Amino acid sequence: MKPAFSIIFFTVASGAGLGLLSLAALFDVLAAGRLPPQALWRGALLGLVLVAAGLASSTLHLANPKNAWLSLARVRTSWLSREAALAVLLFPLAGLYVALSARGSAGFARVLLALVTAAISWGVLVCTAMIYASLKPIRQWHTAWTPVNYVLLGHWSGALLLAAIAAAYGSPPRSLAMIAGAIGWLALAAKLGYWHATSRGTPTTLAHAIGVDQGVRGAGASAAARARLLDVGHSRGTFLTREFGFALAQRHANVLRGVALVLGFGLPLAFLAWGNGRWEVTLSIAACCIIGLLVERWLFFAEARHTVRLFHGDART
Amino acid sequence: MKLGLLTDLDTCVGCHACAAACKEWNASSKVSGPLSDYDPFGADPSGVWLNRVRHFEVGEYPASKTVNFPMSCLHCADAACVTVCPTGASYKRADGIVLVDQDKCMGCNLCAWACPYGAQELDEVQGTMKKCTLCVDRIYDELLPPEDRQPACVLACPTHARMFGDFDDPDSDVSKATAERGGFALLPELGYAPVNRYLPPRAPPPVVGADEAKALLERGLASLASPAIRR
16 A cells, blocks of 8 residues: 555554543543643643644545545444544544643543543544454455554553653653553554564465456366466556555565664663653653654555555465 | 446457447546546556456466456445445445445545455546446436447447346346356455456367377378378
8 A cells, every 4th residue: 555644644643642632531530640730631632632633634635625524424334434423523522621621620520521532532543443454455454453553552652742741740650651661562562463463364366366266267177276467458557556556575664664663662661661751851752652653654554465456466465 | 236247258358448438438427527637648648547457367378378357346235435435425326336426525545445356546636536337327328229228348349248237137148147157256255245247268178188199190190101092
């Protein structure tokens, strides 16, 4: 799949924003007083801003954005529609929560809105991930590892951002670093599990796609059950070759995987274990993690092989 | 009702007449509008066109065969593009035809990602997705003579490798041909239930084996030496 920067930025930014938003809201409800309140509402606000920036970026991907408002029409069947509907629901409710939190109002409304904000944030995370995971023609995406990764990576980057903000308003509690670390290790395990699972998956072959097992055979009874592309039928690129024809050599993919692991997990986890807790350093580490996640998301697209590539000559997906 | 296309892989010669006829019909069709060209007379022309014809070699030389493979929208009974479309632009009609409503489409490309066969294509000029309309404005046009109320690709094919009909009707030509020749669907395991069918090439007569060739040659040589035949 062609890695489009607008979509990569959208998923990483909105994932981090949703993770940050839900963690800030949950800390507010479950661990009141552990984190400085100025940090909590600013964290939630930053989360909301990141989600808004991500969604704005995603509309850049649209070729006909004037119809974007219609994307709320098919929540019954379309994950993209469900994501759009929940995002629309999120902003007023989370905005109200941030306003109540900033004013310091204590009360049931704030607790309720915090829980609702966290719940809707998780809903948006899952729906966004399911847009990709529901696509059967892309076997690298069509796995339960996709939504698991998306939710964990969003919370990982969100946790680091929350730690950075908490550090700016006083020394962050040990519990936040431990929770962030736990999420980070889980996210790392999920990423490695995803790469392992996709390397073991059963590919679809060109021979099967054009029906060699249905009678499309060579001459004679003992004809080999093999197929290859002779001519693709066009002398220039097409929409399909541009959108789905991106190919990444395995040796380049391996280097980029290493970069994603070091920047996205290695450095931040090391910092959480041994870091000094100053907010400038924490923020840089959070930025480093997000750069690593941008690389990871780029790979998520670049390593995906759509079945339409078989009809363009790929031997297998 | 399941309107769709039947393609005979035995008869298709890969001439692309169907691709050209499709583009020409859509140029004046009001259903999706013309299929845009990008830089058609320049150094790197490209553009929107449906009905891709690719050429494959099956088997191994010398027992190999060229198979020409036209592919356009298979008008799936459980179309993935209809399920994932957030605006409802991609929809399935009661007669089975899957269409894209050009007034609703926002060009998000998700239908193109969801379709395993590459049937949906973005028209960058119009910003909407285009696909085979099964010439819905031809097949229901009362002003055309009945024999012309078929998709443009079916009428254009010089070897009559394409047929149009209702796969839900067991007495239609397409259903009968599918049953007789073992017509198959593409990637059925994905569960989208494509309606279009492909007829596999007919098994060619067996090539004479080495032993038979030798026996024929010996008979021929023996007839030369026979005293019964005067020369």
